[in-house]
Amino acid sequence: MTEKHPALAPRGMVVTNHPLASAAGAEMLAAGGNAIDAGVAALFALTVVEPMMVGLLGGGMMHLRLPDGSHTVLDGLSTVPAAGRPDMYRPISPDWPAALETEGRANALGPLAIATPGNLLAWAEALRRHGRLSLAEVMQPAIRLAERGFQVTPYLAECIAEVAPDLALDPAIGAVFLPGGQPLAAGTRLIQAEAAASLRQIAADGPLALHDGPLGAAIATHIQRLGGILTEVDLHSARLIERAPVRGTYRGLEIVGPPPPSSGGVHVIQMLNILEDFDLRASGFGTPETCHLLAEALKIAFADRAAATADPDFVAVPIDRLLSKDYAAERRALIDPHRARAWTAGVAAGESPNTTHLTVADAEGHILCATHTINSLFGARLMVPGTGLIPNNYMALFDPRPGHALSIAPGKRITTSQAPLIALRDGKPMVALGLPGGLRIFGSAMQALIALIDHGMSLQEAVEAPRLWTQGQALEVEPAIPEPTRTALAAMGHDVLPLPHIGGGMAAIRFHPDGLLEGAACWRADGTAIGLGGGLARPGARFWPEGPRR
Numbered sequence: 001m002t003e004k005h006p007a008l009a010p011r012g013m014v015v016t017n018h019p020l021a022s023a024a025g026a027e028m029l030a031a032g033g034n035a036i037d038a039g040v041a042a043l044f045a046l047t048v049v050e051p052m053m054v055g056l057l058g059g060g061m062m063h064l065r066l067p068d069g070s071h072t073v074l075d076g077l078s079t080v081p082a083a084g085r086p087d088m089y090r091p092i093s094p095d096w097p098a099a100l101e102t103e104g105r106a107n108a109l110g111p112l113a114i115a116t117p118g119n120l121l122a123w124a125e126a127l128r129r130h131g132r133l134s135l136a137e138v139m140q141p142a143i144r145l146a147e148r149g150f151q152v153t154p155y156l157a158e159c160i161a162e163v164a165p166d167l168a169l170d171p172a173i174g175a176v177f178l179p180g181g182q183p184l185a186a187g188t189r190l191i192q193a194e195a196a197a198s199l200r201q202i203a204a205d206g207p208l209a210l211h212d213g214p215l216g217a218a219i220a221t222h223i224q225r226l227g228g229i230l231t232e233v234d235l236h237s238a239r240l241i242e243r244a245p246v247r248g249t250y251r252g253l254e255i256v257g258p259p260p261p262s263s264g265g266v267h268v269i270q271m272l273n274i275l276e277d278f279d280l281r282a283s284g285f286g287t288p289e290t291c292h293l294l295a296e297a298l299k300i301a302f303a304d305r306a307a308a309t310a311d312p313d314f315v316a317v318p319i320d321r322l323l324s325k326d327y328a329a330e331r332r333a334l335i336d337p338h339r340a341r342a343w344t345a346g347v348a349a350g351e352s353p354n355t356t357h358l359t360v361a362d363a364e365g366h367i368l369c370a371t372h373t374i375n376s377l378f379g380a381r382l383m384v385p386g387t388g389l390i391p392n393n394y395m396a397l398f399d400p401r402p403g404h405a406l407s408i409a410p411g412k413r414i415t416t417s418q419a420p421l422i423a424l425r426d427g428k429p430m431v432a433l434g435l436p437g438g439l440r441i442f443g444s445a446m447q448a449l450i451a452l453i454d455h456g457m458s459l460q461e462a463v464e465a466p467r468l469w470t471q472g473q474a475l476e477v478e479p480a481i482p483e484p485t486r487t488a489l490a491a492m493g494h495d496v497l498p499l500p501h502i503g504g505g506m507a508a509i510r511f512h513p514d515g516l517l518e519g520a521a522c523w524r525a526d527g528t529a530i531g532l533g534g535g536l537a538r539p540g541a542r543f544w545p546e547g548p549r550r
Contacts, residue, residue: 002458002460002461002464003464003522003523004460004464004520004521004522004523004527005460006458006459006460006518006519006520006529007518007519007520007529007530007531008516008517008518008519008531009516009517009519009531009532009533010363010515010516010517010533011029011362011363011531011532011533011534011535012026012029012035012038012360012361012362012363012517012531012532013359013360013361013362013509013517013518013519013529013530013531013532014026014029014038014039014042014358014360014519014529014530014531015358015359015360015507015508015509015519015520015521015527015528015529015530016042016046016356016357016358016507016521016527016528017046017050017053017356017357017358017436017504017505017507017521017525017526017527017528018045018046018049018050018153018525018526018527018528019526019528019530020045020049020141020145020150021042021043021045021046021049021050021358022042022528022529022530023045023141023530024038024041024042024044024045024141024142024145025038025039025041025042025045025358025360025530026038026530026531026532027041027141028041028133028137028138029362029532030532031133031137032132032133033131033132033133033137033138034130034131034132034362034364034366035360035361035362035364035366035367035368036064036126036127036130036131036360036366036368037127037131037132037133037137037138038360038362038368039062039126039358039360039368039370040123040124040126040127040131040138040368041138041139041141041142042358042360043119043123043358043370043372044123044138044139044141044142044199045141045142045145046356046358046372047142047195047199048142048145048146048150048192048195048199049145049150049156050156050356051192051195051378051390052156052159052160052377052378053356053373053374053377053436054119054356054372054373054374055119055374055379055389055390055391055392056117056119056120056198056202056210056389057114057117057119057219057374057379057389057390057391057392058078058117058119058372058373058374058375058379058392058394059076059077059078059115059117059118059119059372059373059392059394059414060076060077060118060119060122060370060371060372060373060416060418061073061074061075061076061077061122061258061262061370061371061372061416061418061420062074062076062122062123062126062368062369062370062372062420063245063256063257063258063367063368063369063370063420063421063422063432063434064126064130064366064367064368064369065256065365065366065367065369065422065429065432066130066365066366067364067365067366068365069365069427071244071245071256071422072242072243072244072245073242073243073244073245073258073259073262074122074125074126074240074241074242074243075118075122075240075241075242075243075258075261075262075413076118076119076120076121076122076123076240076372077118077261077262077413077414077416078115078116078117078118078392078394078413078414079115079116079118079234079238079411079412079413079414080115080116080395080398080408080409080410080411080412081114081115081116081229081230081231081234081410082229082231082233082234082237082410082411083229083231083410084229084395084408084409084410084412085408085410086401086402086403086407086408086409087402088112088400088408089102089103089106089107089112089400090102090103090106090400091103091400091401094401099399099400099401100396100397100399100400102400107393107395107396107398107400108376108380108393108395108396109166109380109381109393110169110226110227110228110380110381110382111223111224111226111227111228111229111230111380111382112227112228112229112395113379113380113392113393113394113395113396114223114228114229114230114379114380114391114392114393114394114395115230115392115394115395115414116230116234116235116237116238117210117235117238117391117392118238118239118240119372120202120207120210120211121207121211121238121239121240122240122372124206124207125240126368130366135202135203135206136203136204139199139202139203140203142199143196143199143200143203146191146192146193146195146196146199146388147191147193147196148191149189149190149191149192150189150190151186151187151188151189151190152184152185152186152187152188152189152190153186153526154186155525155526156184156186156526157183157184157185157186157188159377159378160177160178160183160184161183162377163377163378163381164177164178164183166378166381167378167381168181169381169382170381170382170383171385172382172383172384172385173378173381173382173383173390176190176192176383176388177378192388193388194386194387194388195387195388195389196388197387197388198215198387198388198389201213201214201215202215210235211235211236211238212235212236215387216232216235216236217232218384218386218387219235219384219387219389219391220232220234220235222384222385223384223391226382230391241413243258243259244259245257245258245259245265246258246259246265246266246269246319246323247269248269248272248273248323250269250272250273250276250449250453251276251453251454252425253423253424253425253430253453254423254424254425254427255268255269255272255421255422255423255424255449256421256422256423256424257269257419257420257421257422258418258419258420259312259319260310260311260312260317260319260415261310261311261312261413261414261415261416262415262416262417262418262419263305263415263416263417263442264416264417264418264419264420264421264441264442264445265419265421265442266317266319266322266323267301267302267304267305267322267442268419268421268442268445268446268449269322269323270300270301270304270322270323270327270328271297271298271300271301271443271446272446272449272450273323273324273325273327273328274297274300274328274331274332274335275293275294275297275450276328277329277332278293280293280450280454280455281454281455281456284455285451285455285457285465286466286480286481286482286485287485288484288485288488288489288492289337291468291477291481291485291489292337292338292340292489292492292494293335293337294443294447294450294468295340295468295470295475295489295494296335296340296341296343297446298443298469298470298471299342299343299470299471299472300331300343301442301443302343302439302470302471302472303343303472304322306405306406310405310406310412310415311412311413311414311415313411313412313413314409314412315405338492339492339493340475340489340492340493340494341493342472343472356371356372356373356436356504357370357371357372357420357434357435357436357504357505357506357507358370358507359420359432359433359434359507359508359509359519360509361429361432361509361511361517363515363517367422367429367432367509369420369421369422369432369433369434370420370434371416371418371419371420371434371435371436371441373392373436374390374391374392374393374394375392375393375394375396375397376393376396378390379391379392379393380392380393381393394414395408397414397415397416398412398414417437417438417439417440417441417442418434418441418442419434419435419441419442419445419446420432420434421433421434421445421449423449423453428511429511430510430511431449431452431459431508431509431510431511432508432509432511433445433448433449433463433506433507433508433509434506434507434508435503435504435505435506435507435522435524436503436504436505436525437502437503437504439469439471440467440469440476440502440503441503443467443469443503444467444469444502444503444506445506447465447467447468448462448463448465448506448508451465459508459510459518459520460520462508462520463506463507463508463520463521463522464522464523465480466478466479466480466481467501467502467503468481468502469502469503470494473495474495474496474497475489475494475495475496475497476497476498476499476502477489477496477497477498477499477502478498478499478500478501478502479498479500481498486498501524503524504524504525505521505522505523505524505525505526505527506520506521506522506524506527507519507520507521507527507529508520508521517531519531
């Protein structure tokens with residue numbers, strides 16, 4: 001029995017992690033826009049209703065499939081400001097994963113944690129190239145939500161309460177989310193007038209308002225005043241990169257995903273290659289045998305990710321080897337089906353779970369599958385006064401130790417686990433999906449694909465199915481993984497750690513042969529699927545209240 005229900009519609013489907021963002025996207029479809037218009041409108045709306053997850057001062061990756069069957073990835077990931085240097089932080093430990101933590105949390109909290117944003121560049125460019133509506137039109141729902149306000153959901157309220165001590169350190173962000181010193185309660189109406197003004201400025205002037213205008217100048221000036229290194233020159237120099245996706249196969253399906261500096265596409269395909277030779281359908285979902293194989297594949301992928309997956313402009317990423325069926329066979333041969341083992345990288349050469357994802361499709365063949373974030377909950381946990389905007393804390397994703405694949409260098413793009421994936425059957429889309437969740441993203445996306453392909457689950461079952469995750473230390477498992485399975489995994493040598501949930505809310509669309517679009521969102525966020533059915537009147541239809549005309 002699933003917790004949520006899917007939506008079915010023939011003309012368009014919008015699945016985001018907030019109902020009002022999904023409604024913003026559906027509004028664009030109803031106005032004659034396509035999935036690109038709808039997706040960009042939903043992203044702007046998410047900056048208002050999910051301010052803890054995504055914003056104009058963040059970064060992300062957008063995977064697009066167009067009606068002609070082509071795929072492209074718009075890389076709007078954040079980069080190290082020009083003043084960044086490999087030794088700018090003091091790590092608290094030389095050992096992974098604690099090596100990513102620094103003294104005073106300087107790489108995660110406050111002005112030194114802020115990297116150069118790229119979200120707005122990606123959103124505006126996607127709209128310019130492939131949308132039908134203007135930037136001002138698609139931003140109207142977001143502006144309206146910021147000006148008029150919306151009711152805080154319990155999910156948002158819990159997020160605010162969780163980081164309230166950090167938010168209280170900054171007067172501007174505290175005034176919005178901790179009025180009177182107390183976290184906003186669920187059901188409270190949240191109005192963000194300053195954010196509305198910033199959105200209006202961008203709607204009028206385009207992305208240059210941030211990247212070469214007064215809005216960007218105000219942001220850079222404030223961050224430098226606080227001791228950060230982001231400058232107007234960094235904002236002006238920010239560049240969107242269009243990348244070709246990576247491709248692989250699994251049981252006759254083609255899997256298409258984002259390339260490095262995202263590790264999502266490469267390592268999902270790598271893990272599927274490793275698992276393809278095992279009969280997961282026969283071993284069953286949630287069994288010790290299947291869970292053990294998933295865990296070992298995850299550990300192999302993370303060993304290789306730490307060694308070699310980074311910004312390809314700075315590190316020679318061995319993409320062909322990582323995607324190779326032969327390399328997968330080498331690694332698969334080393335798996336003990338009865339015992340957990342430690343893995344080192346077979347190739348040479350940290351991330352926050354607080355992100356957002358949306359998947360949008362229309363009947364014409366446009367698909368937008370995008371993951372965007374300000375990294376941690378509320379990013380750097382400060383707000384630029386007068387703008388209502390929250391900067392990212394993407395510098396936390398770099399290795400603060402010099403000499404590593406993920407070490408800091410000026411202009412270097414962050415490495416992310418984002419995995420906006422599209423699976424094709426006979427060249428036609430079967431499913432598009434993704435989720436937030438930091439390091440847990442691509443492992444969760446892989447498990448959803450296996451749930452659909454190997455275990456024959458419905459879309460709703462697959463996005464809600466219990467997950468597990470490990471990068472080589474504890475094996476995290478969700479409560480719905482059966483207790484006998486946990487006991488058996490522990491006996492195999494896994495350090496089993498039960499957790500309430502792993503990763504974030506998945507947003508997925510399945511494409512049925514008859515043209516119906518099925519949208520599903522899971523219980524791990526406020527996810528909502530909204531579809532567009534109906535349509536215009538039949539030609540020649542009229543309203544004749546006096547009776548039929550002959």
